[in-house]
Amino acid sequence: MEKSSKMIIANWKMNGSKALIDSFASQLQNVVLKYESIFCLPCAFLDYAFFHFPKTISLGAQNCSEFSSGAYTGETSALHIKECGGQFIIIGHSERRTHYHETDEVIVKKVELILNNDLTPIICIGETHSVYTAHQTKDTLKKQLAYLQPLLKHSHSFVLAYEPIWAIGTGLTPSLDEIQEIHDFIYQEINLSPLYGGSVNYDNYDAIISLPHVGGLLVGGESLKLERFISMLAGK
Ligand code: PGA
Secondary structure (H helix, E strand, C coil), X not given: CCCCCCEEEEECCCCCXXXXXXXXXXXXXXXXXXXXEEEECCHHHHHHHHHHCCCCEEEEECCCCCCCCCCCCCCCCHHHHHHCCEEEEEECCHHHHHHCCCCHHHXXXXXXXXXXXXXXXXXXXXXXXXXXHCCCHHHHHHHHHHHHHHHHHHHHHCEXXXXXXXXXXXXXXXXXXXXXXXXHHHHHHHXXXXXXXXXXXXXXXXXXXXXXXXXXXXXXXXXXCHHHHHHHHHCC
């Protein structure tokens, strides 16, 4: 199996357990990975995963504070994530924008902090269903990308993920043509091939990741399914 330059990122969200990490760890020992493989886990499991996963797997978190340290009870610093073996941090996921009211300004602060600590942010952008049905997706993405403009000089050191909000956890996805069109658009805007995320599963992943200007996949629910997700990392 030829190694691909594309990546697959697991986003376990607030799920999983040490037992599941053990199961993944033992199966991953025997797999030849086709894709660069990154597991973004709940922070509480990072240290444990770091010691149990094979070194072919990179680790990441799903959020961090916009501050380096200090009196911010309950927050997790990018430095703490780094100390626990995390190299990547998802930032601006729609669930954080919606449930925790994260703004683009806060997202930019977090990304700067992550980059200053030599970690890699995985920055999420995407449109709501009403924007999608009104054919306003490109305008919305353009505005989200405008916020990232000051960071684009670091674009070699971050990962961008396009996740239509209406596709996350719903079983719905845009058509392959629509995914292609949006990824071409983002590539033209910032010269970077984003990941696609939103209801990716074992049955649809190969067609999506094979598209030009799709840099890889960000996978939620399916990344908790041991056999199916490991088969994705091994490739077809
Ligand atoms: P999903 O989630 O694969 O379960 O749709 C993707 C994500 O939220 O990153």
